[in-house]
Every structure is written in structure tokens, then in C-alpha cells.
Amino acid sequence: MPEAPAVPVSTSRASVVRLMVPTDANFTGNVFGGQILSEVDKVAYISATRHAKANCVTASFDRVDFHSPVHVGDVVNFEAELTYVGRSSMEVWVRVHSEAVTGGGPRLVGQAYVTMVAVDPNGRPVPVPRLALQTGEERTRFEHGRLRMEERRRGRAPAGG
Amino acid sequence: MPEAPAVPVSTSRASVVRLMVPTDANFTGNVFGGQILSEVDKVAYISATRHAKANCVTASFDRVDFHSPVHVGDVVNFEAELTYVGRSSMEVWVRVHSEAVTGGGPRLVGQAYVTMVAVDPNGRPVPVPRLALQTGEERTRFEHGRLRMEERRRGRAPAGG
Amino acid sequence: MPEAPAVPVSTSRASVVRLMVPTDANFTGNVFGGQILSEVDKVAYISATRHAKANCVTASFDRVDFHSPVHVGDVVNFEAELTYVGRSSMEVWVRVHSEAVTGGGPRLVGQAYVTMVAVDPNGRPVPVPRLALQTGEERTRFEHGRLRMEERRRGRAPAGG
Amino acid sequence: MPEAPAVPVSTSRASVVRLMVPTDANFTGNVFGGQILSEVDKVAYISATRHAKANCVTASFDRVDFHSPVHVGDVVNFEAELTYVGRSSMEVWVRVHSEAVTGGGPRLVGQAYVTMVAVDPNGRPVPVPRLALQTGEERTRFEHGRLRMEERRRGRAPAGG
Amino acid sequence: MPEAPAVPVSTSRASVVRLMVPTDANFTGNVFGGQILSEVDKVAYISATRHAKANCVTASFDRVDFHSPVHVGDVVNFEAELTYVGRSSMEVWVRVHSEAVTGGGPRLVGQAYVTMVAVDPNGRPVPVPRLALQTGEERTRFEHGRLRMEERRRGRAPAGG
Amino acid sequence: MPEAPAVPVSTSRASVVRLMVPTDANFTGNVFGGQILSEVDKVAYISATRHAKANCVTASFDRVDFHSPVHVGDVVNFEAELTYVGRSSMEVWVRVHSEAVTGGGPRLVGQAYVTMVAVDPNGRPVPVPRLALQTGEERTRFEHGRLRMEERRRGRAPAGG
Numbered sequence: 001m002p003e004a005p006a007v008p009v010s011t012s013r014a015s016v017v018r019l020m021v022p023t024d025a026n027f028t029g030n031v032f033g034g035q036i037l038s039e040v041d042k043v044a045y046i047s048a049t050r051h052a053k054a055n056c057v058t059a060s061f062d063r064v065d066f067h068s069p070v071h072v073g074d075v076v077n078f079e080a081e082l083t084y085v086g087r088s089s090m091e092v093w094v095r096v097h098s099e100a101v102t103g104g105g106p107r108l109v110g111q112a113y114v115t116m117v118a119v120d121p122n123g124r125p126v127p128v129p130r131l132a133l134q135t136g137e138e139r140t141r142f143e144h145g146r147l148r149m150e151e152r153r154r155g156r157a158p159a160g161g
Numbered sequence: 162m163p164e165a166p167a168v169p170v171s172t173s174r175a176s177v178v179r180l181m182v183p184t185d186a187n188f189t190g191n192v193f194g195g196q197i198l199s200e201v202d203k204v205a206y207i208s209a210t211r212h213a214k215a216n217c218v219t220a221s222f223d224r225v226d227f228h229s230p231v232h233v234g235d236v237v238n239f240e241a242e243l244t245y246v247g248r249s250s251m252e253v254w255v256r257v258h259s260e261a262v263t264g265g266g267p268r269l270v271g272q273a274y275v276t277m278v279a280v281d282p283n284g285r286p287v288p289v290p291r292l293a294l295q296t297g298e299e300r301t302r303f304e305h306g307r308l309r310m311e312e313r314r315r316g317r318a319p320a321g322g
Numbered sequence: 323m324p325e326a327p328a329v330p331v332s333t334s335r336a337s338v339v340r341l342m343v344p345t346d347a348n349f350t351g352n353v354f355g356g357q358i359l360s361e362v363d364k365v366a367y368i369s370a371t372r373h374a375k376a377n378c379v380t381a382s383f384d385r386v387d388f389h390s391p392v393h394v395g396d397v398v399n400f401e402a403e404l405t406y407v408g409r410s411s412m413e414v415w416v417r418v419h420s421e422a423v424t425g426g427g428p429r430l431v432g433q434a435y436v437t438m439v440a441v442d443p444n445g446r447p448v449p450v451p452r453l454a455l456q457t458g459e460e461r462t463r464f465e466h467g468r469l470r471m472e473e474r475r476r477g478r479a480p481a482g483g
Numbered sequence: 484m485p486e487a488p489a490v491p492v493s494t495s496r497a498s499v500v501r502l503m504v505p506t507d508a509n510f511t512g513n514v515f516g517g518q519i520l521s522e523v524d525k526v527a528y529i530s531a532t533r534h535a536k537a538n539c540v541t542a543s544f545d546r547v548d549f550h551s552p553v554h555v556g557d558v559v560n561f562e563a564e565l566t567y568v569g570r571s572s573m574e575v576w577v578r579v580h581s582e583a584v585t586g587g588g589p590r591l592v593g594q595a596y597v598t599m600v601a602v603d604p605n606g607r608p609v610p611v612p613r614l615a616l617q618t619g620e621e622r623t624r625f626e627h628g629r630l631r632m633e634e635r636r637r638g639r640a641p642a643g644g
Numbered sequence: 645m646p647e648a649p650a651v652p653v654s655t656s657r658a659s660v661v662r663l664m665v666p667t668d669a670n671f672t673g674n675v676f677g678g679q680i681l682s683e684v685d686k687v688a689y690i691s692a693t694r695h696a697k698a699n700c701v702t703a704s705f706d707r708v709d710f711h712s713p714v715h716v717g718d719v720v721n722f723e724a725e726l727t728y729v730g731r732s733s734m735e736v737w738v739r740v741h742s743e744a745v746t747g748g749g750p751r752l753v754g755q756a757y758v759t760m761v762a763v764d765p766n767g768r769p770v771p772v773p774r775l776a777l778q779t780g781e782e783r784t785r786f787e788h789g790r791l792r793m794e795e796r797r798r799g800r801a802p803a804g805g
Numbered sequence: 806m807p808e809a810p811a812v813p814v815s816t817s818r819a820s821v822v823r824l825m826v827p828t829d830a831n832f833t834g835n836v837f838g839g840q841i842l843s844e845v846d847k848v849a850y851i852s853a854t855r856h857a858k859a860n861c862v863t864a865s866f867d868r869v870d871f872h873s874p875v876h877v878g879d880v881v882n883f884e885a886e887l888t889y890v891g892r893s894s895m896e897v898w899v900r901v902h903s904e905a906v907t908g909g910g911p912r913l914v915g916q917a918y919v920t921m922v923a924v925d926p927n928g929r930p931v932p933v934p935r936l937a938l939q940t941g942e943e944r945t946r947f948e949h950g951r952l953r954m955e956e957r958r959r960g961r962a963p964a965g966g
Binding site for chain 1: 837846860862863870926952958
């Protein structure tokens with residue numbers, strides 16, 4: 001089977017803006033960090049499936065720091081793109097900014113590196129296209145992503161650890 | 162009070178991609194048209210508040226045709242921008258495209274013109290900045306929006322009609 | 323195959339009252355117009371399936387004006403019935419009234435004409451029973467519905483228009 | 484303060500039809516009994532507030548038997564009305580029927596007697612209008628409701644029992 | 645077929661703590677009683693399936709008294725275990741306590757006896773393992789459960805009653 | 806002001822079991838990793854507020870590996886307890902196990918270290934009680950938690966990094 005052609009990073013770009021409603025928040029109006037991560041995962045899923053043209057599952061989330069609180073009524077922007085691609089796994093970089101409806105400009109909420117794996121209907125990994133790197137920045141991010149992926153393999157705690 | 166400076170159309174642009182999940186659909190996997198309209202309203206709200214820097218309420222939806230069905234698992238893209246601005250009311254143009262995760266390219270689901278009104282905390286209309294039109298296309302859309310707004314005023318059914 | 327017997331309008335009548343909860347609203351307690359439309363679509367779906375005894379999809383929403391705001395805690399009443407029936411398509415008329423729990427009487431929020439189409443499991447249109455018109459009012463509404471349906475066919479914007 | 488005029492049973496009548504969606508069901512498509520009870524409580528709340536013109540809280544649910552399963556895609560009908568009114572408490576009778584979209588007629592799912600109490604903003608009981616009984620059937624139901632209320636008072640388990 | 649070995653009560657124990665969010669409550673911040681019952685049903689379902697190793701459906705809820713209101717922001721604790729087991733039916737005892745995040749200790753909200761029935765994929769009852777009673781308390785609860793089950797059979801209203 | 810008495814680890818223990826429903830999953834029945842993280846955050850919030858007796862916000866999530874997929878219908882168990890406490894910040898350790906309703910035993914899905922900070926109504930950090938360590942294991946976990954907290958401070962990427 002001939003190898004699938006490499007796919008540019010732009011194919012995987014996905015941007016979501018979402019208005020935070022009372023469902024997302026605790027009783028003081030603070031949006032739950034976990035609600036933000038749930039949206040991060042969904043946009044990472046969209047980004048990875050756009051590249052892989054296959055169903056994907058989440059393998060890991062790298063550490064996420066919340067730099068700024070999010071409140072009910074804020075408009076939150078999630079921007080995702082692939083940085084690194086292995087055989088079946090992909091690293092998705094997601095940046096999260098929040099902005100009050102009445103202005104003040106966007107604040108960085110946090111960023112995340114999500115590892116997604118393309119799977120067949122039985123949940124077994126399937127190969128994904130290579131990433132066609134087109135700018136120096138994309139090449140640098142790919143190299144950093146490759147280093148993080150190696151670190152994840154080394155650091156991956158054994159079950160129960 | 163000096164008039165607020167005009168705001169470019171780009172300020173109001175908002176783009177949302179959203180993965181359709183079983184909650185959005187009926188028991189055969191068809192996403193409800195009303196669920197699409199609910200998302201259209203939210204992105205129109207974001208677009209209008211970005212221009213108005215004030216809370217907004219929905220005044221009307223023009224007719225919406227659904228050109229193509231949407232299924233659970235599709236990624237749906239909503240793109241909004243202002244076309245016309247009156248004293249307190251704004252016309253938001255929202256286009257909706259859908260794409261299966263496994264490819265096939267985006268299909269047009271429909272488009273909508275949503276009229277939003279900026280309001281104060283008591284729900285009374287407040288003035289919004291003018292729209293700074295920068296291209297010929299933006300001027301054409303503004304003029305068409307103005308005509309639609311006049312038509313809406315004429316056609317607005319009296320309560321109970 | 324002998325034609326199915328005509329079905330009276332009363333078969334398609336559906337009434338929903340729903341309490342608006344914080345999930346339905348933005349951070350100032352205003353219920354989203356799109357949330358109202360989402361409920362309108364669901365009651366129209368129920369109304370159409372009661373007539374068609376088949377799965378239905380939404381083909382279009384005519385223009386909807388919001389005459390009155392809806393707040394968290396309001397009880398909203400949705401009343402649907404068929405006005406016109408073509409070969410596979412049905413026009414559902416939905417009226418929406420809102421009432422504060424503590425009284426004040428119902429206010430008209432808006433009304434909508436929703437076009438639903440009966441479909442088979444592959445999404446292809448299937449014929450629906452004729453409407454058995456029993457009162458002068460039902461005949462007038464049917465005729466008006468027929469005219470609106472013709473207008474929709476003429477006015478249906480080509481994709482991308 | 485002169486006593487508030489008695490309010491007819493019809494004021495408290497509330498009818499809800501609701502389409503069961505995947506969110507309401509377990510993974511085999513069976514709608515959770517608790518989801519039905521949650522809807523019963525909401526329609527009972529609407530019924531009680533229509534009579535009391537005050538906020539209400541749920542004091543108890545009498546035993547509920549589920550006579551028939553409910554599936555995703557069924558249209559479920561909830562009909563509520565007051566049967567008995569004490570000083571601050573009201574008994575709401577709710578009947579639940581389910582019908583497949585494709586026909587077969589409604590099946591009784593169950594019925595419930597819900598006791599609601601009208602409360603002020605501090606949660607303290609407030610008096611409600613008397614019930615204006617207009618038919619023999621309403622008088623019979625009132626009397627049965629009164630007997631059930633006495634039984635509830637006797638049978639109410641002490642906390643921890 | 646040899647009989648399945650009896651299963652201890654501890655196998656069916658299930659404990660859920662859940663933070664009440666605005667979605668669960670009405671506009672004054674009171675959590676709906678029906679929302680509590682919906683959670684009671686889910687934990688009873690988990691408890692019953694742990695014993696039966698089969699899918700289960702809810703057959704009935706005994707009367708539930710709400711001893712104490714629940715507010716948005718409260719942490720509510722649901723504890724379930726089997727008390728009695730028949731051929732296919734199981735009685736699950738669920739206790740509900742609520743606690744404000746800022747302390748004050750847990751308050752009893754209520755308790756429920758839920759009857760669940762193990763079913764095959766066609767919804768027909770299937771036998772479940774016997775309950776291995778290990779303490780005097782478990783034996784007493786089993787006997788009380790047996791008496792309640794007999795009462796339910798006698799008291800079960802005919803459909804439409 | 807005299808220092809608050811130290812609080813034992815057991816006070817912060819919180820256990821949640823939750824049935825995964827179609828809302829939590831994508832169209833192939835795989836529960837979203839982000840949905841799991843959202844639940845992890847809620848149980849961590851409960852655990853931290855039980856210790857702090859104050860409102861808390863999420864400061865960070867350490868890396869999370871998903872060892873095993875979760876499906877609709879699985880019962881997922883979340884167990885949380887505090888491991889380390891600073892002046893205002895707390896480290897919560899959450900373990901996640903999943904079990905199919907029909908048996909097979911629990912599988913480790915993953916574990917997370919969530920840093921929560923106690924805040925006043927203006928979102929400013931407030932001090933929390935010390936942790937009363939009672940076993941050797943608790944002391945070891947505290948020490949490891951302290952090391953991780955130092956590492957987080959060093960590794961915390963500057964905004965935009």
C-alpha cells in the first residue's frame with residue numbers, strides 16, 4: 001500500500017469560541033477548570049480527526065496551569081493545531097483565551113498538549129498521515145513535540161504507580 | 162457625549178466548530194434543526210456583543226432553510242459577522258457548514274440572519290457603535306442588510322397575528 | 323396501494339409547558355432565543371410525527387420575531403398543530419407564550435411556521451396522510467399554509483446565496 | 484387580611500409532552516425511571532405554582548409503580564392537576580403516558596402524587612388559596628387527597644428511620 | 645444449570661457524592677426534588693447491576709419524604725445497598741445526605757426504597773443471585789424488605805387506578 | 806488569631822461512582838477523556854472544600870495518562886484525598902477506575918494530581934488548615950506532594966510560553 005501523502009498543519013487547525021453559561025460554573029460563577037479541559041479535549045479531538053480521517057481517542061493530557069479565572073458570561077476561545085505526529089499518535093497544542101463580553105481584551109487561561117491516537121472500530125491504533133511541515137516555526141514545534149513524546153514514554157507511570 | 166468610534170466588521174467575526182454528540186440528536190442520529198439554531202443564536206450573540214460591548218437579546222431570526230442533514234459525529238462550523246447596524250439593533254449573518262469526521266468535505270447546512278439588540282440591565286435598548294465598512298463587499302452587505310431591516314419592520318406581525 | 327385515510331388536525335396537536343432553568347439562559351437570566359427555537363423544533367417534530375407516523379426532519383423555519391423576553395423561572399407554553407400537508411412535507415404552526423410563576427398572565431413570545439418532512443431510514447421523503455379539514459378555520463389555515471409553501475419554494479435561496 | 488378567593492382546579496392543570504432523547508436513557512435505550520420522576524416533579528412544580536402564585540418546594544413523592552418501559556424516541560405525556568390543598572401544602576396528581584413516534588397508541592407508564600409546599604424567600608411555608616371544587620369528581624378526589632395527606636402525616640418516618 | 649453462588653451485600657454497596665450545580669436547581673437556588681430522585685435512581689441502578697451482573701430497570705419507588713432542602717453548592721451524598729432479593733427483583737435502600745461546602749455537617753435529605761428488576765436484552769426478567777446475609781442487621785433488613793415487597797404486590801394499583 | 810487545628814486526611818476523602826451515559830461519549834460510544842477530567846475536577850473540588858471549608862479554584866492539573874478506554878454503560882469510580890497542603894494551595898490525588906456493568910472487574914483508567922487553591926469571595930487566596938498526618942504512608946505522600954509542588958513552581962511556564 002503506498003504511503004498516504006503528508007498533510008499540512010493547516011488541515012488540523014480548529015478554533016472554537018464558546019460562551020460560558022451557568023451549567024459550566026459552580027455556585028459563585030467560577031467556571032470549573034475541568035469544564036475547560038473538557039472543551040480542550042473536544043477541540044483536540046476535532047483537530048486530530050481532521051488530520052487522521054479516523055476516529056481518535058485521548059491518550060494523555062500534559063500538565064495544564066490555569067493562569068486566569070473564567071467566569072459565567074465570558075467568551076472563551078480555544079485554538080488547536082497539530083505539532084507532532086508519530087505512527088498512530090498525534091500531539092495537539094491547544095491555547096485557551098477568555099474575554100468578558102463587555103470588553104477588556106482576551107486573557108490567557110492556559111494551554112495544553114493533548115496526545116490523541118487514531119483507532120479502528122476495535123480500538124486498535126491505525127497509522128496516520130505524516131505532517132507536511134511548511135515553516136521554520138512548524139519544524140521547531142515538531143522537534144519540541146518529538147522531545148515531549150519521548151519524555152512521555154519515559155515518564156509514563158506504570159499502572160497503579 | 163461624543164459618538165463612539167466606528168468599529169470594523171472584523172471585530173464581530175466569530176467562528177465556532179462543534180462536534181455533534183448524541184445529546185443533540187433524535188433516536189435515529191439526526192441532529193435536531195432546533196439544536197443547530199440554538200448554536201446559531203449563541204454565535205450571533207457572541208458576534209453582537211463583541212461589537213456592542215454590551216449585553217444583547219435576540220429580536221428575530223429570518224427564515225432558515227436546512228439544505229443538508231447533520232448527523233451525530235459530524236463537525237459543524239458556524240461563522241458569524243455583522244452585516245448591518247442600526248441605532249441599537251444589529252444584523253448578524255451566520256453560515257453553517259457540516260463535515261463528517263472521516264472526510265468528504267464540508268456541506269452547507271444553512272445560513273441565518275439574526276437580529277440582535279443591545280440592552281441595558283433593565284432590558285432597554287442602548288445605542289451601539291457604527292460599523293466601519295472597509296471593503297466594497299462589506300458596503301454591499303450593509304445595504305442589503307438595511308433593506309432586510311426595513312422589510313422586517315414592515316412585515317413584523319402584530320402580536321397574535 | 324390504497325391511499326391512507328385523511329387524519330384530522332387534532333391528531334397533530336401537541337402542547338408543552340416547560341420551566342426555564344439556568345441552563346437555558348445567559349448570565350443575566352435572559353433565556354436565549356435559540357433555546358426557545360430548539361423547543362419549538364422539538365414540539366414541531368412531535369406534532370409532525372403524530373400525523374405522519376414516521377420519522378421526520380426539519381426542512382425550514384420561517385421568520386420568528388421575539389415579541390417579549392423570557393426569564394429564568396418563567397413557565398413557557400408551546401402549542402403546535404399542522405396547518406398544511408403536501409406529499410411528504412408538513413407545515414407546523416407553533417405558538418409560544420410565557421408566564422412568570424408568580425402570575426401576571428401569559429405574554430406572547432412569538433410564533434413559528436416549521437416545515438417538516440417525513441423520511442424513511444435512508445433519509446428519503448415518504449408520503450404522509452392527507453389532512454382532514456373539519457372547520458372553516460382549518461380550511462383557511464390550510465390555504466394560507468399552501469400559499470406560504472409556494473412562497474418558500476420560490477424564495478428558497480440557492481446554496482451559498 | 485381578607486382570605487384569598489378560592490381557585491378552580493383548572494388553573495393548576497399543566498400538560499407536558501416530551502420527546503425522550505439519548506441523554507435520558509441508559510446504554511440499552513431504556514429511559515431511566517428517575518428521569519421520568521424528574522419530569523414529574525417539574526410539571527408538579529408548575530401545577531402547584533399556578534395555584535399558589537408563589538415559589539414551591541417538593542415535600543414528598545408517594546409510591547410510584549412503573550407499569551411500562553419507556554424508550555429513546557418515545558413521546559411521553561405528563562398531565563398534572565391539584566387534587567387537595569391544605570394550608571400551605573398541595574397534592575398534585577400526575578399521570579404519565581408514553582407513545583412510540585410511529586404509533587401503537589399511548590401506554591400508561593405510571594402516576595404519582597406529589598406533595599408541594601408554597602414557601603417565602605426564606606423557605607418558610609406560606610398560605611395558599613383554597614381549591615374551588617366544581618364537579619363531583621373533584622370533590623371525591625379532594626376527599627381521597629385529604630385521607631392520603633393524613634396517612635402521610637402518620638407514616639412520615641422520623642429522620643434516620 | 646447449577647444455581648449461582650449467593651453474593652454478599654457489600655458487593656452492591658455504592659456511594660456517590662455530587663456537587664449540586666445551577667442546572668439542578670430552580671431560579672431561587674433550590675435543587676429540584678426530582679433531580680435528587682433522578683440521582684437516587686442512578687445509584688440504585690449501579691447497586692442492582694453490581695449484584696445482578698445484568699441490565700436492570702426500575703419497577704417502583706416507595707414513598708420519599710424530603711426532610712431538608714438542598715441548595716446549589718451543596719455536596720450531596722447518596723449511599724445504596726441491597727436489602728432484599730427475590731427471583732428477578734431487588735430492593736435497593738438509598739440514603740441521601742446533604743452538606744454545605746463551608747461546613748455545618750451533613751443533614752438527612754431523605755431515603756428511598758427502589759425496586760429494580762434484572763432483564764435480558766428483550767426486557768424480560770432474568771433470575772439474579774441470592775443475597776448472602778452475613779450480619780444480624782442484614783437479616784433484619786432482608787426480612788423487612790420481604791414484607792415491603794409483599795405489601796407492594798398487594799398495593800400495586802391496577803393500571804388506570 | 807490562633808491557628809486553626811490541623812485536619813486529618815480522612816476529612817478530605819471523597820468517592821464518586823458515576824454511570825457513563827451517551828451524553829458523555831462520542832458517536833462510537835467512547836467516553837471523552839475530557840469528560841473524565843471534568844469529573845476528576847469536581848471530586849477534587851469536593852475534596853479540597855471539605856478540608857478548607859472555603860470555596861476553591863483549580864490552579865493546575867498534572868499530566869494524566871489514560872491507561873484504558875471507558876465506554877457508555879461503564880460505572881466509573883473516582884476516589885480523591887489530599888496529599889499535600891501549603892498555605893492556600895492543596896494537592897488532591899484522584900484515582901479513576903472503570904468497570905463494565907456486567908462484570909469483569911475494575912480497570913485503572915488513570916490518576917491525577919490536581920492543585921486547588923482556597924479563595925475568598927474576591928478570588929484572593931485564603932489560608933487553609935494544616936494536614937494532620939497520621940500514618941507513615943500519609944507522611945510519605947505529603948513529602949512527595951511537597952516535591953511535586955516545588956517542581957510545579959519551577960516548571961510553571963510564563964504566560965504565552
